Amino acid sequence: MNFKTLDLNLLRVFDAVMAERNLTRAAARLALTQPAVSNALRRFRESVGEELLTRATHGVVPTPFAEKLWPQVRAALDQLRAALDPGEFDPHRDAxxxxxxxxxxxxxxxxxxxxxxxxxxxxxxxxxxxxxxxxxxxxxxxxxxxxxxxxxxxxxxxxxxxxxxxxxxxxxxxxxSEYVCVMRSGHPLAEGELTLDAFCQAHHLLVSFSGRPHGFVDQALASLNRTRRIVLTVNQFFTAGRVVARSDLLTVLPASFVVATGYQSQLVERPLPMPMARxxxxxxxxxxxxxxxxxxxxxxxxxxxxxxxxxxxxxxxxxxxx
Missing domain, CATH: 3.40.190.10 (Periplasmic binding protein-like II)
Structure with missing residues (x-):
């Protein structure tokens, strides 16, 4: 690639497409037509001599080369913006x-x-x-x-x-915040102290983005040579709140989230029967x-x-x- 002849405007187009993963949205962001964005990408691809994107159902997917190049392009553009327009951001004026x-x-x-x-x-x-x-x-x-x-x-x-x-x-x-044990109002364990034995013998719901059937609670229990039975694993906290409010499953949530489930009036919080980090x-x-x-x-x-x-x-x- 001959950097001396590179049109630096192509970097702006490449950055917008990488951010949006969609040519139409990138064109709107740049106030250009979609054909103009496609043409700019073609020219940039020819300049660097590498494929940059592949078509997908809902947009485009970057190649490994594009993924590696993008952070450097983004950093360079940010530095240029800061150098050329050092004025303070005005939220009333700057979109x-x-x-x-x-x-x-x-x-x-x-x-x-x-x-x-x-x-x-x-x-x-x-x-x-x-x-x-x-x-x-x-x-x-x-x-x-x-x-x-x-x-x-x-x-x-x-x-x-x-x-x-x-x-x-x-x-x-x-x-x-801190973790607490959460269960439905009226649960057999909702009254009195929640013991470690009762906690381990109950059935549990785990919130896990990774899908792994174990988490911090299980690590804490393992340190005490204890385990629990996880009946259900979900990937959303809202789903956890709704399921627990309508079943006998226990779950462990950040205390600050219980109010955000929308089911706070139907849920009971209990301190965990083992130490957990904040x-x-x-x-x-x-x-x-x-x-x-x-x-x-x-x-x-x-x-x-x-x-x-x-x-x-x-x-x-x-x-x-x-």
């Missing part, structure tokens, strides 16, 4: 789209106050929320597929802390966004939206394998 990744429980409680902030400021901001189905969002953040991940990522955060300034990722604690909700983003004023504005609003309100705190999810 910006952000991609957030979080679990359903987190979104249910975090988004209403976040939208309240955006509406109150009459900000020209669009949010695209992507379901977070992994325990470790670092790859998503590094590749630029999302702007901010919000949730409980203990292993990832521990590694970032150990790496210190060497890491390209940044994080900020938003809130914290859950810390973190925001994670890439350092390339550190000095971008629009991203700084978003992170400030996330902090505001995460502040405790009467009866509500941010659910410490994901990391649902509990």
């Amino acid at each position: 910006v789209s952000f991609r957030l990744a979080m679990a359903d429980a987190t979104a249910a409680v975090l988004l209403p106050p976040l939208i309240d902030h955006i509406e109150a400021e009459q900000a020209l901001v669009n949010l695209r929320v992507i379901p977070l189905t992994t325990r470790d969002p670092r790859a998503l953040v590094e590749r630029g597929e999302i702007d901010v991940a919000v949730g409980y990522f203990p292993e990832a955060i521990a590694e970032l802390v150990s790496q210190g300034a060497e890491s390209a990722l940044r994080h900020q604690r938003l809130n914290e 859950i810390h909700v973190e925001a994670m983003w890439h350092m390339r966004h550190d000095s971008v004023s629009a991203h700084q504005w978003l992170r400030e609003r996330l902090v505001d939206a995460s502040r405790p309100r009467p009866g509500v705190t941010i659910p410490a999810s994901p990391h649902p394998d509990s």
Whole structure:
């Protein structure tokens, strides 16, 4: 590839298509026609000498080469934007789209106050929320597929802390919670102290994005040489709340999420009969966004939206394998 003759506008098109995974949406984002986007992609493909995308049912799928190239292109474009337009972000004037990744429980409680902030400021901001189905969002953040991940990522955060300034990722604690045992009102175990024997003998529901039939609770039980029977594994906290409210299954949820299930009046919380670590909700983003004023504005609003309100705190999810 001859960089001297490369049309840098092609990088903007490539970035938009990689972000949207759809030519029509990318064209709308760039205020171009779809044929113009297709033509730009063809020219970029010819310039780099590698295939970039393959067609899919609902859009396009990047090739491994494109996936490897995109973070570098995105970082370069962000640096150019910051250098050429260093002015402060004006939410009333600047239309910006952000991609957030979080679990359903987190979104249910975090988004209403976040939208309240955006509406109150009459900000020209669009949010695209992507379901977070992994325990470790670092790859998503590094590749630029999302702007901010919000949730409980203990292993990832521990590694970032150990790496210190060497890491390209940044994080900020938003809130914290604890796990509790949840059951329907009127459950035989709803009254009195929940003992370890009773907990282990009961039937359980596990929330697991990975589909694995074990989680943190099972690790805690294993340390005590105990086990439990998991009858049902689901991948949504809302589903867990509904099923538990209508059955004799027990589940373990962040205490801050129970109110967000919509079934709080039908559920009973009990302290777990074994020690469990507290859950810390973190925001994670890439350092390339550190000095971008629009991203700084978003992170400030996330902090505001995460502040405790009467009866509500941010659910410490994901990391649902509990």
